[in-house]
Amino acid sequence: MDNQTLMKQMHSIQKAGNNVTLRDDNARAFWLDQIAQAGTLPKLGTYFALSGTGSIDSLGVKSRTLKKHQGAATTADGTDIAEEGSVPFALTPLYLDTWIENSNTFYTARTRGQDVRQALLTLMQQQYAADTQDLAFNGDEASSDKFLKLNDGFVKQAKAFGTNAGFSKLDVAKLPTIQELTSFTAEIEPRYLRAGQYHWFMSQATAIHYVNELQDRNTALGDATITNGQLTNIGGYGVEVVENMDNDVIMFSTYENFTLVTGLNVTLTTAAQDSVAVAKQATYHFMLEDVDFVIRNKKMVGIVTVKADAGK
Structure with missing residues (x-):
């Protein structure tokens, strides 16, 4: 990708602000592509929630549920194989806002053969995925750290089980x-x-x-x-x-x-270029998603x- 093409793409982004809300299938695809940037997250369970609060089925099944067939005398009374009902979740809206330097964008776009917008999204997805994995395991709402207190992670939840x-x-x-x-x-x-x-x-x-x-x-x-x-x-x-x-x-x-629980909406915003952006030689970006972490x-x-x- 030559410099002229890169500059034209960058100019189109800086010319006016962009605000997009991804929904349903697009949001699912974006989330899966995003967590793929982390080492452990893509291996974990994922649940797409239809509302901010709710519940998901617990894992596990009952044992010794088989019965002998009695032919016409068999009673179709059914067997409840659900182990434990459900586990509640409550989504937390988490956002990432960042200044991305133009030089970083150009380098990423050139080396990966991406257009500028894709390069920007990739940089943001990588950071969001890294932070999400960190919070998923280390989050603690009782912590004094403003990042860790965003949500309880798997370790905090497991310790609380007793x-x-x-x-x-x-x-x-x-x-x-x-x-x-x-x-x-x-x-x-x-x-x-x-x-x-x-x-x-x-x-x-x-x-x-x-x-x-x-x-x-x-x-x-x-x-x-x-x-x-x-x-x-x-x-x-x-x-x-x-x-x-x-x-x-x-x-x-x-x-x-x-399990990672996420909502169906993803909001992506790129601010229009102003004097601050010119001075920084960077673009300002905002990403908003709803997330929770559940041990099933x-x-x-x-x-x-x-x-x-x-x-x-």
């Missing part, structure tokens, strides 16, 4: 050994372990800790796997390294149990937290 209703929780003074993690998986009821493909969710630093533990062993025990220098398996379950996840927590669950079945999640006072 030890009731079959919930699996382990508080330790230091990161458990690989053998201890393998034993921890037995805390999850077997029927839930069979209900989906479980993974360990942890930070990069925590994963490196276990890589070092494995390398310090005299012999391999077969309870963990390193592939190309990366920890990929513990106790027969895959390892998902989550960017920006806290180092003092490990979660054990399925991808589907961690508390019995299908385990959490290990490292606390300095644990065991005292």
Whole structure:
């Protein structure tokens, strides 16, 4: 793409403000394209809400529901295979407003062969996806940090479950050994372990800790796997390294149990160029979406937290 084409496209964006609200199918496609920019988000469950508040079905099914067919004497009384009803959600409107320098836009458009508008959207989607993943796991409405307090993430929700209703929780003074993690998986009821493909969710630093533990062993025990220098398996379950996840927590669950709930509207606005934009040599952009984070079945999640006072 030559400079003349880039300048013409940029001029058309700067000439007048653009305000677009994507709905339904377009909003769904935009959201899926957006979260694909993050490492873990596209692997999680996604639910498109029709309203700001509501509920989604819990994961899991009842066991031992089969019955013997009695021919004409069979009673069609039906069997309720729903496990737990539903889990509530409440969407939070979150926006990203940013100044994007013209030079960054030109570089991105030229190297990727995109037009200017697509380059701008890509830059915004990347940042929104990174922040959404950060908030999805680390969000805490009780935090004093203005970003983290936007919404409760999966870690905060899991910690709040406590030890009731079959919930699996382990508080330790230091990161458990690989053998201890393998034993921890037995805390999850077997029927839930069979209900989906479980993974360990942890930070990069925590994963490196276990890589070092494995390398310090005299012999391999077969309870963990390193592939190309990366920890990929513990106790027969895959390892998902989550960017920006806290180092003092490990979660054990399925991808589907961690669900991103989003609304059907996406608002995109590019402000018309003014004296401030000229001085900055940049364009101002605004993106608004509604988001919530839901754990669909508390019995299908385990959490290990490292606390300095644990065991005292």
